Amino acid sequence: MAAERSRxxxxxxxxxxxxxxxxxxxxxxxxxxxxxxxxxxxxxTAYEPDATVYCGxxxxxxxxxxxxPLIVVEVLxxxxxxxxxxxxxAGYFNIQSVEHYLIIDPVGRRIIKHSRSGPDRIETLIIxxxxxxLAPPGITVAFDSIFPAR
Numbered sequence: 001m002a003a004e005r006s007r008x009x010x011x012x013x014x015x016x017x018x019x020x021x022x023x024x025x026x027x028x029x030x031x032x033x034x035x036x037x038x039x040x041x042x043x044x045t046a047y048e049p050d051a052t053v054y055c056g057x058x059x060x061x062x063x064x065x066x067x068x069p070l071i072v073v074e075v076l077x078x079x080x081x082x083x084x085x086x087x088x089x090a091g092y093f094n095i096q097s098v099e100h101y102l103i104i105d106p107v108g109r110r111i112i113k114h115s116r117s118g119p120d121r122i123e124t125l126i127i128x129x130x131x132x133x134l135a136p137p138g139i140t141v142a143f144d145s146i147f148p149a150r
Contacts, residue, residue, distance in 0.1 A: 011075045011106040016051040022139035030055040041091035050075045068097040075104045
């Protein structure tokens with residue numbers, strides 16, 4: 001496993017915190033998990049996203065696989081960018097519960113939001129400022145909460 005740069009670690013942490021704050025503000029029955037939980041995209045492939053959101057009852061404390069992620073987050077790094085923007089993009093949307101896949105680019109200071117917009121349609125939005133609206137579940141995350149002013 002390659003060493004992680006400080007900017008990736010900070011971006012992961014801020015993303016999870018921002019999602020958690022948005023869920024709390026909206027008073028939704030949703031939960032954030034930082035990196036470490038496994039998401040299975042098919043019979044042979046599983047990933048460990050940098051953060052995930054799921055709604056409903058909390059999963060068991062001993063669970064190692066999250067069966068129903070709603071939002072999946074990956075933070076780009078030089079060693080993972082090609083997988084995060086390719087295989088993972090396709091794989092995460094194989095999961096019916098996934099509505100949003102956020103790719104955070106800490107070097108380019110942008111959020112690439114992929115969202116399900118129909119049965120066979122994914123829309124992409126590149127966000128450099130303002131807010132990221134995630135519906136469902138009905139939360140808004142401020143760009144500055146992930147990328148504070150320099």
